[in-house]
Amino acid sequence: MDKKNITKHYSNGEITVVWQSGKCIHSANCVKNLPQVFNTKESPWVNVANASSEEIIATVNKCPSGALSIIKKE
Ligand code: SF4
Numbered sequence: 878m879d880k881k882n883i884t885k886h887y888s889n890g891e892i893t894v895v896w897q898s899g900k901c902i903h904s905a906n907c908v909k910n911l912p913q914v915f916n917t918k919e920s921p922w923v924n925v926a927n928a929s930s931e932e933i934i935a936t937v938n939k940c941p942s943g944a945l946s947i948i949k950k951e
Pocket of ligand 1: 906944
């Protein structure tokens with residue numbers, strides 16, 4: 878298995894942010910748009926508790942590579 882291609886899930890109970898490292902082109906759009914959630918200096922680097930689900934969805938939709946996606950709770 879390629880260790881560089883990992884998938885991480887970050888849930889706030891309402892939505893789950895999915896990040897696929899292998900697709901990320903490190904454009905940093907997410908970090909610029911919503912730095913309180915997407916902060917590469919933190920571990921984990923995605924903190925879904927720090928913004929509303931709407932704000933997170935809007936930022937995920939701007940990810941140019943498809944590395945970020947959202948799973949909504951039914
Ligand atoms: S916006 Fe998407 S491609 Fe850019 S750094 Fe964030 S996850 Fe990676």
